[in-house]
Amino acid sequence: MRPRIPLGRASLLASSIIRDARRAGFGTGTVTAVGRLRRFAPATCDVALLGVAPAGRHAQLVDAFARLPIVISIIAREPSRVRVETPRGPVTLHLADPDHAGAALVWHTGSRAHVAQLQARAERLGVRFADGRIAHASGAPLSCVTEQDLYDLLDLRFVAPELRDGDGEIEAAGEGRLPRLLSDLDIRGDLHMHSTWSDGRDTIADMVSAARQLGYEYIAITDHSERAWSSRTLRAADVDRQRDEIDAVRAKTRAIEVLHGVEVDIMHDGSLDFDDEVLGRFDIVLASLHDHGGHDGRRLTERYLRAIHHPLVNVITHPTNRVPGQSDGYALDFEALCAAAEDTGTALEIDGAPGHLDLDGILARRAAAAGVTIEVGSDGHGVDTLGRQMQFGVGTARRGWIEPQQVLNTRSAADVRAFIARKRARGA
Numbered sequence: 001m002r003p004r005i006p007l008g009r010a011s012l013l014a015s016s017i018i019r020d021a022r023r024a025g026f027g028t029g030t031v032t033a034v035g036r037l038r039r040f041a042p043a044t045c046d047v048a049l050l051g052v053a054p055a056g057r058h059a060q061l062v063d064a065f066a067r068l069p070i071v072i073s074i075i076a077r078e079p080s081r082v083r084v085e086t087p088r089g090p091v092t093l094h095l096a097d098p099d100h101a102g103a104a105l106v107w108h109t110g111s112r113a114h115v116a117q118l119q120a121r122a123e124r125l126g127v128r129f130a131d132g133r134i135a136h137a138s139g140a141p142l143s144c145v146t147e148q149d150l151y152d153l154l155d156l157r158f159v160a161p162e163l164r165d166g167d168g169e170i171e172a173a174g175e176g177r178l179p180r181l182l183s184d185l186d187i188r189g190d191l192h193m194h195s196t197w198s199d200g201r202d203t204i205a206d207m208v209s210a211a212r213q214l215g216y217e218y219i220a221i222t223d224h225s226e227r228a229w230s231s232r233t234l235r236a237a238d239v240d241r242q243r244d245e246i247d248a249v250r251a252k253t254r255a256i257e258v259l260h261g262v263e264v265d266i267m268h269d270g271s272l273d274f275d276d277e278v279l280g281r282f283d284i285v286l287a288s289l290h291d292h293g294g295h296d297g298r299r300l301t302e303r304y305l306r307a308i309h310h311p312l313v314n315v316i317t318h319p320t321n322r323v324p325g326q327s328d329g330y331a332l333d334f335e336a337l338c339a340a341a342e343d344t345g346t347a348l349e350i351d352g353a354p355g356h357l358d359l360d361g362i363l364a365r366r367a368a369a370a371g372v373t374i375e376v377g378s379d380g381h382g383v384d385t386l387g388r389q390m391q392f393g394v395g396t397a398r399r400g401w402i403e404p405q406q407v408l409n410t411r412s413a414a415d416v417r418a419f420i421a422r423k424r425a426r427g428a
């Protein structure tokens with residue numbers, strides 16, 4: 001079955017139901033999201049949660065969970081597990097005893113491939129990992145309070161949940177060559193967001209102050225260009241007025257650097273929606289293909305290549321335009337895109353908006369391996385989405401084994417400006 005609940009919706013459902021469960025007597029810190037949601041997968045079939053409590057309390061907690069106001073009906077119920085329907089999708093609660101919490105957390109976080117590989121390794125080491133517990137071959141249980149305990153028992157380094165796809169992470173953990181993954185704390189700025197000048201909900205001043213509260217050193221305001229496929233767009237005639245507004249905000253807010261950017265549409269012939277004279281007035285140019293025009297992968301690749309070779313284009317946003325839970329996106333010649341991006345000094349984006357999460361983990365990993373600079377952007381359309389969508393972006397990047405030094409916006413504002421200036425100088 002194709003996972004249908006997008007990460008954004010699953011994450012909201014999980015946090016609201018966890019909050020309700022805590023109020024209903026679960027206590028703090030005892031219920032966490034597991035499954036695809038914890039691995040930042042783009043979509044999930046249901047929301048899976050793990051509660052940790054002594055076995056004697058499981059029946060009572062299953063009852064309390066089944067009675068939460070959000071629950072419409074009970075799909076299945078066992079002594080240590082209950083699956084319920086809610087208006088926003090099915091939710092499964094698993095319960096584990098504290099002595100086995102670590103093994104249960106790994107078990108229910110998955111993926112299946114990762115767990116199967118751990119099981120095979122356990123067998124070689126003469127232990128058994130099954131049903132959320134780890135035990136001697138004789139059946140005597142081994143204590144496994146944390147996930148670290150489980151990986152220690154299997155003689156492995158800790159594997160971050162985002163890497164648990166059965167895609168080489170266990171070999172890497174065994175050989176001590178796991179990546180030093182990007183984390184939220186590495187992000188120094190956000191180079192992709194919208195204001196009321198296009199389809200954003202908040203003013204530039206509000207976006208800047210929200211970004212300051214997130215501790216960023218810099219941001220870029222990147223509204224949609226005039227003919228973009230978007231409900232509201234920025235007219236070429238308004239670019240200077242927008243710059244004036246940014247200058248006014250800059251004068252009041254010295255604590256954060258504000259770049260005047262744009263998310264310019266890539267037109268059907270691969271040209272850009274603003275001409276070079278207009279584009280040259282922006283500090284940073286993101287280019288995006290919002291309207292595929294019914295073109296096949298070959299023609300879409302050509303459109304992208306033309307944009308990538310444009311000296312004023314610095315970042316290609318959400319390159320595949322996949323829709324989590326619905327479509328896999330364009331059938332692009334990804335090798336060609338990466339080669340051109342690397343060659344021209346153009347970054348490819350990991351867009352953290354739940355409707356994008358693009359590049360996804362696998363393609364991000366391929367891009368980084370090809371030497372392409374990655375940009376992680378929130379694509380926030382309101383102050384409330386900036387932080388949350390950056391977290392999704394970082395989670396998606398971690399799925400792609402991305403390290404901080406591969407990411408443009410882990411660098412200083414001066415280094416970001418130098419990245420832009422290098423391409424402009426080369427193209428001149």
Ligand SMILES: [Zn+2]
Nearest residue numbers: 263288317318
């Ligand atoms: Zn876009």
Ligand SMILES: [Zn+2]
Nearest residue numbers: 192194263379
């Ligand atoms: Zn955008």
